[in-house]
Amino acid sequence: MEYCFGVDIGGTTVKMGLFSAEGELIHKWEIKTQTQNEGERILPDVAESILREMDERDITAGQVLGVGVGIPAPVNSEGIVQNTANLGWGYKDVKGELSKLLSGLEVRAGNDANVAALGEMWMGGGQGRKNVVMVTLGTGVGGGIIHNGRIVVGENGAGGEIGHICVNYEEKEKCGCGKTGCLEQYASATGIARLARRRLAKYHEQTILNREDISAKTVFDAVKKKDEVAIKIAEEFGVYLGHALANIAVIFDPAVIVIGGGVSRAGEVLLPFIEKPFRERAFFANQNTEFALAMLGNDAGIYGAAKLVLDE
Amino acid sequence: MEYCFGVDIGGTTVKMGLFSAEGELIHKWEIKTQTQNEGERILPDVAESILREMDERDITAGQVLGVGVGIPAPVNSEGIVQNTANLGWGYKDVKGELSKLLSGLEVRAGNDANVAALGEMWMGGGQGRKNVVMVTLGTGVGGGIIHNGRIVVGENGAGGEIGHICVNYEEKEKCGCGKTGCLEQYASATGIARLARRRLAKYHEQTILNREDISAKTVFDAVKKKDEVAIKIAEEFGVYLGHALANIAVIFDPAVIVIGGGVSRAGEVLLPFIEKPFRERAFFANQNTEFALAMLGNDAGIYGAAKLVLDE
Numbered sequence: 001m002e003y004c005f006g007v008d009i010g011g012t013t014v015k016m017g018l019f020s021a022e023g024e025l026i027h028k029w030e031i032k033t034q035t036q037n038e039g040e041r042i043l044p045d046v047a048e049s050i051l052r053e054m055d056e057r058d059i060t061a062g063q064v065l066g067v068g069v070g071i072p073a074p075v076n077s078e079g080i081v082q083n084t085a086n087l088g089w090g091y092k093d094v095k096g097e098l099s100k101l102l103s104g105l106e107v108r109a110g111n112d113a114n115v116a117a118l119g120e121m122w123m124g125g126g127q128g129r130k131n132v133v134m135v136t137l138g139t140g141v142g143g144g145i146i147h148n149g150r151i152v153v154g155e156n157g158a159g160g161e162i163g164h165i166c167v168n169y170e171e172k173e174k175c176g177c178g179k180t181g182c183l184e185q186y187a188s189a190t191g192i193a194r195l196a197r198r199r200l201a202k203y204h205e206q207t208i209l210n211r212e213d214i215s216a217k218t219v220f221d222a223v224k225k226k227d228e229v230a231i232k233i234a235e236e237f238g239v240y241l242g243h244a245l246a247n248i249a250v251i252f253d254p255a256v257i258v259i260g261g262g263v264s265r266a267g268e269v270l271l272p273f274i275e276k277p278f279r280e281r282a283f284f285a286n287q288n289t290e291f292a293l294a295m296l297g298n299d300a301g302i303y304g305a306a307k308l309v310l311d312e
Numbered sequence: 313m314e315y316c317f318g319v320d321i322g323g324t325t326v327k328m329g330l331f332s333a334e335g336e337l338i339h340k341w342e343i344k345t346q347t348q349n350e351g352e353r354i355l356p357d358v359a360e361s362i363l364r365e366m367d368e369r370d371i372t373a374g375q376v377l378g379v380g381v382g383i384p385a386p387v388n389s390e391g392i393v394q395n396t397a398n399l400g401w402g403y404k405d406v407k408g409e410l411s412k413l414l415s416g417l418e419v420r421a422g423n424d425a426n427v428a429a430l431g432e433m434w435m436g437g438g439q440g441r442k443n444v445v446m447v448t449l450g451t452g453v454g455g456g457i458i459h460n461g462r463i464v465v466g467e468n469g470a471g472g473e474i475g476h477i478c479v480n481y482e483e484k485e486k487c488g489c490g491k492t493g494c495l496e497q498y499a500s501a502t503g504i505a506r507l508a509r510r511r512l513a514k515y516h517e518q519t520i521l522n523r524e525d526i527s528a529k530t531v532f533d534a535v536k537k538k539d540e541v542a543i544k545i546a547e548e549f550g551v552y553l554g555h556a557l558a559n560i561a562v563i564f565d566p567a568v569i570v571i572g573g574g575v576s577r578a579g580e581v582l583l584p585f586i587e588k589p590f591r592e593r594a595f596f597a598n599q600n601t602e603f604a605l606a607m608l609g610n611d612a613g614i615y616g617a618a619k620l621v622l623d624e
Contacts, residue, residue: 074597077460131467145563147464147471148389154459154565155443158597161562166555166593177595243478248563250473251457253466281478283489285386285470 003059004309005050005067006119008112008301009033011086014046017302018053021065021310023123027053028302039088047101066106066309069094070115070301074157079109081157108308112301114151114160116260117144119304125258125292133254134294135162135245137216137263140176141184141191145252150311162248163188167240186240189216189263196233205229220266234273242277249278249286260294267293315371316621317362317379318431320424320613321345323398326358329614330365333377333622335435339365340614351400359413378418378621381406382427382613386469391421393469420620424613426463426472428572429456431616437570437604445557445566446606447474449528449575452488453496453503457564462623474560475500479552498552501528501575508545517541532578546585554589561590561598572606579605 002021007014010033017028031049034041050067054060071094073084079095099107110118117126117134126132130149136142143162145152152159163184164177171181185191196214200207207229209222222230245257257278264270271291279287296303314333319326322345329340343361346353362379365371383406385396391407411419422430429438429446438444442461448454455474457464464471475496476489483493497503508526512519519541521534534542557569569590576582583603591599608615 129467143563147459147466148462150460152459152464152564155441155567156565156597156600158565158595159459159563161565161595161597164562164595165559169555179593179595243481247477247559250476251455251471251560251563252464253468253470253473255467281491283470283473283476283491285468285473289467 002063002065004065004306005053006302006304006306007046007050007067008070008115008305009042009046009087010072010112011035014042015298015302016046016049016053017299017306018057019303019306023303023306023310025299025303028299033087035086035088037088038090039084042087042089043094043098044101047098050102061103061105064105066108067098067102068115068305068308069098069107069109070112070305071109072112075109075111075153076157077153079107081109106309110151110153110305110308111144111157111160113142114144114153115304115308116296116300117146117160117258117304118151118307119296119300119302120258120260120294121146121149122307123303124295124300125260126256129255131252131254132256132258133162133245133248133252134258134260135187135241136261136294137187137189137259138261139189141188142261145254147252162244165244165247167244183240183244187237187244189261192216192219192233192237192263195236196230199229199233199236203229216263217266220263220269223266224269238273239277242274243281245274246278246281246283246286249289250283253286254289256290256292258292258294260300264293314375314377316377316618317365318614318616318618319358319362319379320382320427320617321354321358321399322384322424323347326354327610327614328358328361328365329611329618330369331615331618335615335618335622337611337615340611345399347398347400349400350402351396354399354401355406355410355413359410362414373415373417376417378420379410379414380427380617380620381410381419381421382424382617383421384424387421387423387465388469389465391419393421418621422463422465422617422620423456423469423472425454426456426465427616427620428608428612429458429472429570429616430463430619431608431612431614432570432572432606433458433461434619435615436607436612437572438568441567443564443566444568444570445474445560445564446570446572447499447553447557448573448606449499449501449571450573451501453500454573457560457566459564474556477556477559479556495552495556499549499556499575501573504528504531504545504549504575507548508542511541511545511548515541528575529578532575532581535578536581550585551589554586555593557586558590558593558595558598561601562595565598566601568602568604570604570606572612576605
């Protein structure tokens, strides 16, 4: 039997999975991410954990097709990172170093959001399709573009940075990236809460929303109870996101757009708010683009990382 | 010696090129595009012309790596067209039919704008790079995205339709596609003329522009003579195009953006108008994206078509 490993390195934990070559998740576990001393322990810890797992299950190196790794930073097509925001690493040859620690096992590395998109294409909301746009609505807005089954990595490993498309040239407040009007300012969990606070400050409408407890979750909970103010906030969010996705679709022509991240836990209620403005603005060739919710949750990263090594 | 053919099918002529496997254009010629009777003669005419060329030069089928074809319509990854605006074809299995007419020679087909982008990557303004965005400013705005050396085809063969990104949600006039606010309405040759006419109607400024003879060419000719009104029109064009390209770059992370089409004949004077608003809006990871003018002119299509068959 043949195996591969999927590793999803985050700022606090490293998620790890042992997969069969057919994509069955056999075992998943986590280790702590040791970011001190410029993150020098991260890759050795990952390697030790993989070698222990192989040892415990009597898996030989010859049975392991490889180890895929997702990293919260741009990763170029050679598996090299130039800098990270929260791992402590500066320049890091992830592919080269980890492969050496694993006695030459094949290693592939990619950006975590891109890798999660690959995972959703493989075994989640985009299953069976090869052209997938995934947008992850969390604290920020991340994303990944899968073209013909492969991640669009880009020249600097910065492909798929959907959150930093400009959707509002009139915006005065700054995005975390330093620009203004980024999609992330309207479609992330924090962005939705910001839209809600703006609306509540501007209008004095009757609503079940509690001004002291505004979040993407409380907004969509109120939408489910048919609160009209919450519905207007969701509509505003949907216009920004739907129009941005129509512009992405006209360049990429995806089969399916997968919506993931914490905000997507609102469930099916979310999709019509995005789809309606998308259809209003989509190019005729993209009118059949489907929408789906992500299905793998926090496991998308390990699935996608494993898939990285299963592609020839 | 090994050869390949590049074929660029247009509404009035078919451009054809014989190339060495190393990319040298050995001979180029044109035939008429016979669009009558649902374009039934187009592929047989192409096949006869190729077979005659092979015969005249004593090239055997074994020496021909293949025939690449660019088509003015969406072409899916199997080389199939569903419909064409100006060839007379409805559904057409270009790859299958042309290969049969050529006794089984390998045939590949792609959208003409995408194929031209591949040509510019191979031997033109994007030479030496693998991640290229090409935007073609002609009667309309076309484009092609090359990721890791390959065309981004998309699910329906409609990838790279840059001209139909929405850049102005306030626009009232309709684009040819039926939507409003498409990039094509501001950055094509006709779009630039429209911006010029709008400005001349709105303001009564002193200018060397002749209201009776407004075109993209007369605007950029006046820019070269430092006419301030023409410069303002070029700036408006550049903001629409530069901002759209910044949004494309944040998803694709290209090494270089190549500007082609009739408008690009204005030359180097064009680029700063596009680059300045691009840099103002580009994501930090895309700040080093280069700009270049297309170099192959009307031959980009035959170069790119030939390159289609040289990729394994």
